Amino acid sequence: xxxxxYLYLAALLFTIGAAGVLIRRxxxxxxxxxxxxxxxCNLAFVCFSRLHGNLDGQVIAFFTMVVAAAEVVVGxxxxxxxxxxxxxxxxxxxxxxxx
Amino acid sequence: MSxxxxxxxxxxxxxxxxxxxxxxxxxxxxLAPTLIVVGAAIVGILVEAFVPRRSRYYVQVFLSVxxxxxxxxxxxGLAAGGYGTTKAHIAAMGAIAVDGPALFLQGTILxxxxxxxxxxxxxxxxxxxxxxKVDSFxxxxxxxxxxxxxxxxxxxxxxxxxxxxxxxxxxxGMLVFPSAxxxxxxxxxxxxxxxxxxxxxxxxxxxxxxxxxxAVKYFLLGAFSSAFLLxxxxxxxxxxxxxxxxxxxxxxxxxxQNVNPALAGTMGNDALLLIGGAMILMGLLFKxxxxxxxxxxxxxxxGAPTPVTGFMAAATKVAAFGALLRLLYVVLPGxxxxxxxxxxxxxxITMLGGAVVAITQTDIKRxxxxxxxxxxxxxxxxxxxxxxxxxxxxxxxxxxxSFVTIGAFAVVTLVRDAGGxxxxxxxxxxxxxxxPLVAAVFAVFLLAFAGIPLTSGFSGKFAVFxxxxxxxAGALVVVGVVSSAVAAFFYIRVIVLMFxxxxxxxxxxxxxxxxxxxxxxxxxxxxxLVLGVAPQYFLDLAHSAGVFVR
Numbered sequence: 001x002x003x004x005x006y007l008y009l010a011a012l013l014f015t016i017g018a019a020g021v022l023i024r025r026x027x028x029x030x031x032x033x034x035x036x037x038x039x040x041c042n043l044a045f046v047c048f049s050r051l052h053g054n055l056d057g058q059v060i061a062f063f064t065m066v067v068a069a070a071e072v073v074v075g076x077x078x079x080x081x082x083x084x085x086x087x088x089x090x091x092x093x094x095x096x097x098x099x
Numbered sequence: 100m101s102x103x104x105x106x107x108x109x110x111x112x113x114x115x116x117x118x119x120x121x122x123x124x125x126x127x128x129x130l131a132p133t134l135i136v137v138g139a140a141i142v143g144i145l146v147e148a149f150v151p152r153r154s155r156y157y158v159q160v161f162l163s164v165x166x167x168x169x170x171x172x173x174x175x176g177l178a179a180g181g182y183g184t185t186k187a188h189i190a191a192m193g194a195i196a197v198d199g200p201a202l203f204l205q206g207t208i209l210x211x212x213x214x215x216x217x218x219x220x221x222x223x224x225x226x227x228x229x230x231x232k233v234d235s236f237x238x239x240x241x242x243x244x245x246x247x248x249x250x251x252x253x254x255x256x257x258x259x260x261x262x263x264x265x266x267x268x269x270x271x272g273m274l275v276f277p278s279a280x281x282x283x284x285x286x287x288x289x290x291x292x293x294x295x296x297x298x299x300x301x302x303x304x305x306x307x308x309x310x311x312x313x314a315v316k317y318f319l320l321g322a323f324s325s326a327f328l329l330x331x332x333x334x335x336x337x338x339x340x341x342x343x344x345x346x347x348x349x350x351x352x353x354x355x356q357n358v359n360p361a362l363a364g365t366m367g368n369d370a371l372l373l374i375g376g377a378m379i380l381m382g383l384l385f386k387x388x389x390x391x392x393x394x395x396x397x398x399x400x401x402g403a404p405t406p407v408t409g410f411m412a413a414a415t416k417v418a419a420f421g422a423l424l425r426l427l428y429v430v431l432p433g434x435x436x437x438x439x440x441x442x443x444x445x446x447x448i449t450m451l452g453g454a455v456v457a458i459t460q461t462d463i464k465r466x467x468x469x470x471x472x473x474x475x476x477x478x479x480x481x482x483x484x485x486x487x488x489x490x491x492x493x494x495x496x497x498x499x500x501s502f503v504t505i506g507a508f509a510v511v512t513l514v515r516d517a518g519g520x521x522x523x524x525x526x527x528x529x530x531x532x533x534x535p536l537v538a539a540v541f542a543v544f545l546l547a548f549a550g551i552p553l554t555s556g557f558s559g560k561f562a563v564f565x566x567x568x569x570x571x572a573g574a575l576v577v578v579g580v581v582s583s584a585v586a587a588f589f590y591i592r593v594i595v596l597m598f599x600x601x602x603x604x605x606x607x608x609x610x611x612x613x614x615x616x617x618x619x620x621x622x623x624x625x626x627x628l629v630l631g632v633a634p635q636y637f638l639d640l641a642h643s644a645g646v647f648v649r
Contacts, residue, residue, distance in 0.1 A: 007337075014330055021323050030319055037326035041333050048337035057336055060283050064329065067290045071322055074294045078301055078318050082311045085244045091319070094312040097398045 006047040013040035027079045027089040031072075038068045126190040129182065129197045131173040132205050136271040139166030143264030152257070159263040160220045164213060166267065170274075171209040178202045178644075187648040193343055194284045196425070199644030201278035203494050204421040208414050211501040212270045214622050215410035217615040218509050219262055224610040225304070225519075231256030235404045235512065236302045237310075244307040259302055266410065269295040273414050277421020282332040282342040282379070285422060289328065289386070292418065293321050296411055300403040305519030313402025320385070320395045328382025334375030338368060344430045345649050352433035376431055376438065383426065386419035389445050389479060390452040393472045397460075400468035405520060408464065409508030412471050413501035420478055420497055424490060427482060429649050435485055442483050446575060450476030450582040458589050463511055463522045466589065467504075470548055473586050474500055480579050481563035484570030491645035492562035495638055499547075499555035499630045506623020507544040509616050513537055514607050521607035524593065529602025534609040538597045540620055547627045549590040550583050555630030562638060 013036060020033030042061040049057025083089045127134065139162055146158050177197065180186065187198035195201075222232040236259040239252035272292025279285040301314030336342050339350040349355050351372065385392040400408045431438060453473030460466040478500075481493040514521050514530065514537070521527070531538035547554035560583065564576045612620075630637055 010333075014326075017326070018323075021319070027315060027319065031322070034319070034322045034326055037323075038329060041326065041329040044330065044333035045336065048333065048340075051337070052340040054340060056283075056340075056342060057333075060332075060336070060342065063283060063287060067287065070290065070294055074297055075318050075322065078297060078311070078314045081240065081301060082315050085308060085311060091315070094315055096309050096312055097401050 003047055003050050007044060010040045010044035010047060013037075013043065025090050025092055027082065027091050030091060031075050031079065035068060035072070038064055038071075123192045125192070126197075129177060129190045130195060132170040132177075132209065133271055133274045135166055135170040135173060136209075136267055136274060139163065140264045140267035140271060143267060147261055147264065155260045156220075156222075156258060159260045160216070163216050163263045163267055167209050167213045167216065167270070171206060171213070174202055174206045174209060178206070183644050184646070187646070189280050189345075189648060193345075194279070194281055195275065196278050196280040196344075196648050198278075198648035199646050200421060200424065200490060200494060203641060203644040204277040204417055204497065205274050207494075207498045207501060208270065208273050208417050211413045211417065211505060212266070212273075212410070214502065214505050214619045215406065215413065216263070216266060217619045218406035218409060218505065218512065219266065221406070221512070221613060221616045223613040224512055224515065224616075229254045229256060231258075233304065234258055235304055235406050236262050237304050237307060240302050244311075262299060262302060262407075265295040265299055268292075269299070270414065273418035276418040277425060279422065279425070280344050282335060282344075282347075285426075286325070286329055286332055289325055289382070289422075292415070293325065293386075296407075296415070297321065299407045300399060300411075302407070303402070303404040306402070309402040310404065311402075313399045316402075317395055317399040324382050324385035324392065327378045327385075331375045331378025331380075331382065334371045334378065338371040338375060344425070347430050348433065348649065351431060372434065373437065376434065377441070379426065380423075380438065380441070383419055383423045384445060387416055387423065387475045387478075388472050389475050390449040390472065391445075393449070393452070393475075396472055397465045397468040400471070401462060401464045401522070405464065405508050405512045408467075409505040412467070412508065413504045416471070416475065416478075416504075417497045417501055420482070420493060424482060424493060425647060428485070428490065429647050432485070439483060439485070442479060443572070443575060446476050446479035446483060447578050448476075449473070449479060450579055451585075452476075454582040454586040454589075457586065460589075461524050463524055463527065463593075464508075466524070466593070467507060467511070470586065470590075471504065473582060474548070476582070477560060477563055477579055480567040480572065480575050483572050483575065484566040486566065486570045487642075487645055488562075488566035489570055490647070491638070491641040492559075492566040494641040494645060495630075495634070496559035496563050498637065498641070499559040499626065502623045502626035503544050503547045503555060506620050506627070507541065507548070509619045509623070510537060510541045510544065512616065513610050513612060515610050516605075516607040524596065526603070526607045527593065528596050528600040529606065530609070531598035532602050533606065537609050540624055542594045542597065543624055543627060545590040545594055547631070549587040551587075553628070553631045555627045555634070558630055558634035558638070 017033045017037035021030050024030050042064050045057040045061045143159055143162055150158050182197050183199040183202045190197050222234045225233045238257045240259055242249040242252050269292045272288045275288035279288050297314055297318040300317050301311050303310030339347040388396040450473055453469050453476055457466055457469035478493055478496050481489050547556035550556040550560040564579055568576045
């Protein structure tokens with residue numbers, strides 16, 4: 001199978017994630033969409049790694065996983081603290097500073 | 100490449116003896132500034148775990164300031180050893196560049212961070228609560244605002260001393276960011292400095308709901324933009340087959356001739372280069388707060404604890420512009436015909452957008468946020484110059500701007516009423532009558548932002564616009580001067596409000612700070628005046644530092 005097809009899949013996943021960030025309203029779901037975008041990047045890295053025949057892309061995918069894990073820790077801490085004080089994780093409700 | 104050859108890359112014959120993997124060669128001495136800061140941050144975490152609560156604050160402040168000063172000394176040592184000029188080279192197996200711009204920006208970040216840590220450590224602004232001094236940060240970040248557990252934490256005198264290690268981690272990422280020499284290091288450094296900043300934004304003692312909201316907005320948008328950056332990196336990796344800056348630059352300029360025919364679909368594919376480059380630029384422009392990626396700036400600047408806002412506004416901008424400069428000047432000079440028009444557009448709408456929207460603001464922190472957007476536009480004008488003066492003028496501007504910003508936000512922390520900081524502009528009316536010194540200092544900072552002669556803002560703007568004009572961006576200079584004039588209007592309006600209107604009866608009080616904040620403000624005023632009156636030495640320094648290694 002042509003590996004370029006995986007690139008199309010990566011681009012598709014990235015687009016789905018980006019669209020999800022823009023249209024979903026729950027902070028947790030928005031965050032999951034960001035994770036989907038990061039995983040799409042991983043797929044692209046691994047696919048390019050296969051195409052080029054060097055291992056850089058696969059190593060970068062590991063780094064991305066670690067970064068994504070760290071991001072989950074920080075992000076969930078912030079979203080949970082917001083939820084506990086407002087009883088809502090909706091990004092639309094968080095509008096104290098709207099002009 | 101045949102599929103069996105590719106397969107042999109990650110499999111090995113069972114009977115063959117594996118060669119020893121050579122250990123990477125790391126120049127620890129040249130990475131000392133970053134390593135010192137990371138080490139101090141880790142020690143800071145241990146301090147949180149083992150030192151009694153009562154003495155943590157003193158230990159953390161001491162540790163942070165000593166580590167930052169030591170790191171700055173290391174930067175000066177490296178620069179004196181010629182690593183900024185003649186001995187500039189690429190360290191850590193190609194991951195980190197040790198050269199003039201990197202050292203200059205690292206020095207700027209470290210000095211600005213020392214001043215910012217002073218404002219973090221300020222504990223005299225709020226009245227003493229239950230016999231305990233309080234700082235700008237939440238007593239216990241995990242407790243729900245207004246709950247019993249929060250009251251209990253305040254009563255017990257808890258303080259979030261974790262802010263110091265968090266700030267140190269952020270600073271370590273910022274030190275690597277402008278010196279990153281491959282795209283993977285760039286991405287990791289971006290996350291290392293962003294994640295602690297998201298947390299710091301959520302830790303305000305007063306107005307905690309706003310603070311948490313700012314953190315959520317910053318986090319979600321920051322993660323969104325870094326995903327774009329990462330996908331851009333993936334595409335550039337596909338384009339060049341490497342994430343090293345030098346290799347990508349070679350492929351962009353077409354000096355690599357031996358393209359594997361099997362890779363004709365990806366390597367050297369212009370679609371990958373253009374889309375990938377645009378997405379990486381998007382990620383970096385988000386961090387510098389350029390229009391149209393600026394939407395987070397006003398909300399985050401307003402909601403975050405003011406010392407954090409000052410730190411973020413100064414140090415993040417320095418680090419992000421350093422990385423942007425290196426990317427455009429080292430990696431993508433071969434396609435400057437493609438990125439220059441885009442950056443022209445971004446610079447123009449950033450300068451005008453920031454200056455025009457700032458006019459309608461009624462909150463001093465939001466006003467400073469839009470002013471920082473406009474300043475990002477001015478710095479972008481220098482970036483677009485694509486000549487040697489472009490680099491040095493941007494370096495100088497960043498140095499001048501960061502101290503003014505920290506000083507201005509430090510003044511904002513002083514003007515208080517019962518609810519904490521009085522940030523609404525109407526509260527600032529007549530401040531000059533009530534406390535002339537604070538108002539005068541703030542006026543100096545505003546004049547520097549406006550770029551009035553004899554302040555650092557003027558020297559910086561002059562250098563940047565001169566470089567832009569010489570680089571063939573004359574129209575950009577005209578737009579810059581016009582938006583400077585627009586911006587001057589709202590800076591002067593605040594000065595008029597402070598000095599020429601009657602103070603209100605229920606107006607805010609001006610807190611008398613400890614020597615820590617006084618030092619921060621004093622350094623800001625001193626840098627503003629010195630760089631305004633006698634900028635030549637620092638311009639020469641920036642000029643001699645303004646050569647990238649590749």
